[in-house]
Amino acid sequence: MSNLARKIQKEYQYEPQRKTSQGLKPKKDKQSWLTPGEKILGVFFGAIVCFGAVQMVSAQASIYEVNKDIQTIETNINEQKKVNNDLKMQVSELSTYERIWEKARELGLKLNENNVKVVQD
Template sequence: MSNLARELEQQQKEQQMQDIQKQKRAVKKSWLTPGEKFLSLAFAGLVCLGAVQMISNQAKIYKVNEDIQKVQSSINDQQKVNGDLKVQVSKLSNYNRIADKAKKMGLELNENNVKVVQSK
């Protein structure tokens, strides 16, 4: 009978151990509460949204800078053309050239009808 008592005692110990293990498993909690999980998820979402917004703004700034450089390039080209045209105007408005063209067309220079105009 002592063998039977030992078996019974051993079975009771095993059941107690199993109950304790079940209790330990049931007591085991997460280190973050659901509210903390939600807040951390919301914070991570905001960080990601902010990063996407920053990258988007940088892309827009890059595009605007590219457009500005293109406009500046076209302005420089137009300034060169304008400079060349000013040189042509100064060459074509030379007094000797105008006088030669006038003589070829049959015009004569009358000193009494000449008025001097000064440009500013």
């Protein structure tokens, strides 16, 4: 019986406390650890950081595009240099004295050593 009496006594003690705690609550002011000015400065600073990050990324993207264009142009230049060198080799092969003399003979020209004149500078 003593346990039952204690249970009833505990329930009786808790009920009035619940009523008082539910009925009257003293209002506590929520004090933020940041003032409104600090919040504005924080938002402003965050916006500046985000803007700077976007600017850096866009600058890197444009640099990447320019570098890609430079690499493409350099590749084209190297290919054109190879073509030019090949053409120079063909010119040098086709302009040899023996070849010119052979072509002249095919066209009916004859070498007359008495008719050769030396030109001096």
